[in-house]
Amino acid sequence: MEKSAKIYVAGHRGLVGSAIWRNLETKGYHHLVGRTHQELDLQDAVAVRAFFDSERPEYVILAAAHVGGIMANNCYRADFIYRNLQIQQNVIGESFRHGVKKLLFLGSTCIYPRDAVQPMKEDALLTSPLEYTNEPYAIAKIAGLKLCESFNLQYGTNYIAVMPTNLYGPNDNFDLERSHVLPAMIRKIHLGKCLYENDWQAIRQDLNARPVEGISGDAPEETILALLAKYGISKAKVELWGTGKPLREFLWSEEMADASVFVMEHVDFKDTYQPGTTDIRNCHINIGTGKEISIAGLADLIVRETGYQGSIVFNPEKPDGTMRKLTDVSKLHALGWHHRIEIEEGVHRMYQWYVNDLMKQ
Numbered sequence: 001m002e003k004s005a006k007i008y009v010a011g012h013r014g015l016v017g018s019a020i021w022r023n024l025e026t027k028g029y030h031h032l033v034g035r036t037h038q039e040l041d042l043q044d045a046v047a048v049r050a051f052f053d054s055e056r057p058e059y060v061i062l063a064a065a066h067v068g069g070i071m072a073n074n075c076y077r078a079d080f081i082y083r084n085l086q087i088q089q090n091v092i093g094e095s096f097r098h099g100v101k102k103l104l105f106l107g108s109t110c111i112y113p114r115d116a117v118q119p120m121k122e123d124a125l126l127t128s129p130l131e132y133t134n135e136p137y138a139i140a141k142i143a144g145l146k147l148c149e150s151f152n153l154q155y156g157t158n159y160i161a162v163m164p165t166n167l168y169g170p171n172d173n174f175d176l177e178r179s180h181v182l183p184a185m186i187r188k189i190h191l192g193k194c195l196y197e198n199d200w201q202a203i204r205q206d207l208n209a210r211p212v213e214g215i216s217g218d219a220p221e222e223t224i225l226a227l228l229a230k231y232g233i234s235k236a237k238v239e240l241w242g243t244g245k246p247l248r249e250f251l252w253s254e255e256m257a258d259a260s261v262f263v264m265e266h267v268d269f270k271d272t273y274q275p276g277t278t279d280i281r282n283c284h285i286n287i288g289t290g291k292e293i294s295i296a297g298l299a300d301l302i303v304r305e306t307g308y309q310g311s312i313v314f315n316p317e318k319p320d321g322t323m324r325k326l327t328d329v330s331k332l333h334a335l336g337w338h339h340r341i342e343i344e345e346g347v348h349r350m351y352q353w354y355v356n357d358l359m360k361q
Contacts, residue, residue: 001029001059001102001264008033008057010042010091011064016106016164018171019257020061027261033057043086052094060095060103061260062088062144068178070241070321073134081136088144092159096151103159104264105148107141109249109286109327110134111163119290119328122163122282131322145284152269153280160263160272165288165327168346169253170353176212176231181295182250185240185302186351191228192238193308202358209361237311241318244296249288249326252341252349259287262337271335288327289339301347 001007007024011017012034024032033055040051042064066083073080088105095103112120113128130138141163148159172183179187187206194202203224204217215227225234232239263285272283293301299312332338341349 003028004031005029005058005101006031006033006056007059007061008055009061009063010034010087011062013171014063014065015167015169015172015253016256016260017061017063019169019254020063020260023254023257023261042090043083045086045090048090048094049097052098056098057095058101059264060091060100061264062091062103062105063260064091065106067137067173067180069180069184070133070319072178073137074319077136080134081140084137084140085143088140088147092144092147092151095159096155096157101158102264102268103148103157104260105144105159105161106260107145107161107163107284108137109163109165109288109325110138110322111142111145112325114322118324119326120286121328122284122286122331125282125284133319133321149281149283152283158269160267160269161284162260162263162287163284163327164256164259165249165251165286165325167251167253167256168350169256172253172350174210174354181248182298182347182350183354185299186306186347186354188231188233188238188240189299189302189306189308189312190351190354192233192310193306195228195233195235196308196310198235205358205361209358232313232315235310237313238308239313239315240295240299241315242295242320243316244294244299244314246295246320246322247292247324247326248295248298249290249292250298250343250346251288251339252346255339255341256287259332259337259339263335267335272331285331285335286327286329287332287337288329289342290327290329291343292324292326293343298343298347301344302351305347305351 009021012021112124114131116124145161148161151157168182173179174183174187207217273280
């Protein structure tokens with residue numbers, strides 16, 4: 001990409017999009033375009049077309065998506081498939097109609113079958129059934145990567161699909177109902193620590209910064225205690241979903257951003273499959289660390305980082321999700337990118353960011 005090129009980052013305020021924006025600026029790209037959801041609803045086809053007519057971006061990074069954790073994915077199934085299909089159809093379609101030079105589509109490793117051989121290679125896609133709890137979201141992301149692949153094969157476009165593993169980092173979503181596992185655990189254990197220590201000032205500060213179900217830190221103590229209990233947080237313990245046995249891989253969001261910009265700068269569609277291949281498919285690229293930790297092990301890391309002295313209890317009546325989900329990152333390594341931040345350092349950075357962000361509120 002040329003340093004002067006106009007680059008549209010869809011979802012530039014989100015976890016990954018904001019990190020990509022900062023990475024691009026650091027590397028000298030200053031002709032960046034972004035719109036908040038209030039300024040541009042990516043589900044509105046007319047509005048998206050008008051935006052592309054007006055701005056004419058040369059490059060597009062599609063980091064916008066409707067996302068959430070296992071509870072949200074399982075409860076709001078229609079939202080996850082419908083909204084993501086709409087966003088992808090509009091942004092990728094208008095990118096094609098407006099002659100965008102290159103597009104990066106961000107998916108998720110939940111596209112792989114529940115029982116895929118571990119670690120999961122790109123060619124495991126569509127080989128067996130998906131995990132039920134996030135099937136609608138996974139199908140939407142599969143449709144997005146196939147849309148990119150199909151445009152490339154039929155029209156010679158240069159659209160790259162990358163499938164990041166579980167991400168966490170600055171500007172993450174800490175909503176107790178809708179967030180992903182790592183930020184949800186950090187917030188729950190932080191609140192558990194505050195409750196264990198009877199630190200009501202910190203509890204109210206947390207809820208004022210991020211109200212839960214409309215309840216802020218100004219609510220009466222009994223209301224707050226009932227709310228926290230609903231999410232498994234009490235003075236004696238913090239309850240987490242599942243058995244704690246599932247293994248998960250985590251990547252610091254700013255490293256995902258660096259990998260994304262690396263792909264935009266150095267990787268073309270022709271680099272994503274073997275020359276001479278007749279059936280060209282599974283051209284997406286896994287982005288991750290190739291390392292994993294159990295949910296129970298992650299909880300232990302967070303407990304040590306926060307200094308929480310209460311109990312952690314796992315509820316086996318709640319779903320675990322996929323028991324193991326580790327990416328094979330050999331294609332990414334062969335293309336020239338490797339991660340640097342390990343999970344221990346990442347949890348430390350994440351909790352420090354969370355606490356510092358609360359202080360700013």
